[in-house]
Amino acid sequence: MIQKMFFQKLLLLGxxxxxxxxxVPPEQSDADADAAEFARLDSIREVRCPRIFSSAAExxxxxxxEATVRAYDELTDLGCDREEPQEVYxxxxxxxxxxxxxxxxEFVLLKGLSFLPDDVKLxxxxxxxxxxxxxxxxxxxxxxxxxxxxxxxxxKIKIDLAELYREQERYDDEISxxxxxxxxxxxxxxxxxxxxxxxxxxxxxxxxIYKNKFEKNPDNISYGLDYADKLVFADRPxxxxxxxxxxxxxxxxxxxxxxxxxxxxxxxDKLFAAAKAYERLFRLDSRDFRVAVKISEVYVANQDYSSAxxxxxxxxxxxxxxxxxxxxxxxxxxxxxxxxxxxxxSTDDRVVATLAYQLFEDAELKGYGKYSxxxxxxxxxxxxxxxxxxxxxxxxxxxxxxxKAEGECYKWVSERLDQEKGR
Numbered sequence: 001m002i003q004k005m006f007f008q009k010l011l012l013l014g015x016x017x018x019x020x021x022x023x024v025p026p027e028q029s030d031a032d033a034d035a036a037e038f039a040r041l042d043s044i045r046e047v048r049c050p051r052i053f054s055s056a057a058e059x060x061x062x063x064x065x066e067a068t069v070r071a072y073d074e075l076t077d078l079g080c081d082r083e084e085p086q087e088v089y090x091x092x093x094x095x096x097x098x099x100x101x102x103x104x105x106e107f108v109l110l111k112g113l114s115f116l117p118d119d120v121k122l123x124x125x126x127x128x129x130x131x132x133x134x135x136x137x138x139x140x141x142x143x144x145x146x147x148x149x150x151x152x153x154x155x156k157i158k159i160d161l162a163e164l165y166r167e168q169e170r171y172d173d174e175i176s177x178x179x180x181x182x183x184x185x186x187x188x189x190x191x192x193x194x195x196x197x198x199x200x201x202x203x204x205x206x207x208x209i210y211k212n213k214f215e216k217n218p219d220n221i222s223y224g225l226d227y228a229d230k231l232v233f234a235d236r237p238x239x240x241x242x243x244x245x246x247x248x249x250x251x252x253x254x255x256x257x258x259x260x261x262x263x264x265x266x267x268x269d270k271l272f273a274a275a276k277a278y279e280r281l282f283r284l285d286s287r288d289f290r291v292a293v294k295i296s297e298v299y300v301a302n303q304d305y306s307s308a309x310x311x312x313x314x315x316x317x318x319x320x321x322x323x324x325x326x327x328x329x330x331x332x333x334x335x336x337x338x339x340x341x342x343x344x345x346s347t348d349d350r351v352v353a354t355l356a357y358q359l360f361e362d363a364e365l366k367g368y369g370k371y372s373x374x375x376x377x378x379x380x381x382x383x384x385x386x387x388x389x390x391x392x393x394x395x396x397x398x399x400x401x402x403x404k405a406e407g408e409c410y411k412w413v414s415e416r417l418d419q420e421k422g423r
Contacts, residue, residue, distance in 0.1 A: 348410050
């Protein structure tokens, strides 16, 4: 009996235990707790974030930087940076910059970049922060990341990086980035100048810049002209002429190329070739008397007075400008100096000297006084065919009323000196 009662009590206790276990709520998991907390914070953020964003914008607009920083502190603490991380961390950092706290700006930007590692605006701002703190190496690293990876099409970043390389005397790196910049902006004269200077500082020949450009683009006339100009400036006119011949072959109608080709030959003392280049130029515009004058000057320098006279005479026929008359007079003057013998002034010399003097006067009447010194010399040194010479002339000359230069050295002179003008 006692045993039966024992088993009944034991059964009753078991049932009670099961009943009690069923009534106690199950213990909550960690995941459920986190979800509940997130839900609670989301509800807070839904209300608070728009208000704080509005306050931060207002503080920023009013340039209250300390209040702006406090607002962004609260935004990030609440997790409000999830929606617009770039905006939050960019203006957060700028507020610190205005407070002069560039180390804090750096900290904020690095945090923002942990969410947006490829954000160009944040990294550009970080460059500025590093610059203000004198962290040159880090500044350079960020500029390189931007210039070569994140924003390769931005010329300003390349310019900034080139300047930093220059400051750090890293000239080979400066050359590389400037070459990249010129791919974006081929007509950037400043970059071209900086590149040439970087070449010079690195011990390399700046002409290689222009040479490489032209050789890679042989049909680009502008590159050829630039290269030729630099060669002339470097006192290499022969090489310049070779380049300009290539340019003229590409565009035979280029007046600029032909003019520079003539100049290059002139500087190389290849006067006959210079004259021929200018003659080709004249054929492109046969009304340009100044080209005819230039051709005459080249032939004078080459002591080909016959050709010089023909071109000077052509210039006078095209234009009655004083410059053309002066060029023709100079042919006579230079030939006089070439043909006369030391200490002896022949009749032919006097005739040619007087033809030069008369044309110098005509040029001055037209307002062209370039040869006034030569004109004065002729008069002061009594080399003209004047009244005394006319008086002493033979009867044949007096009767016909003119005199001509007839010697071998002046056989090209066809113009005569009339008696009326000679008196």
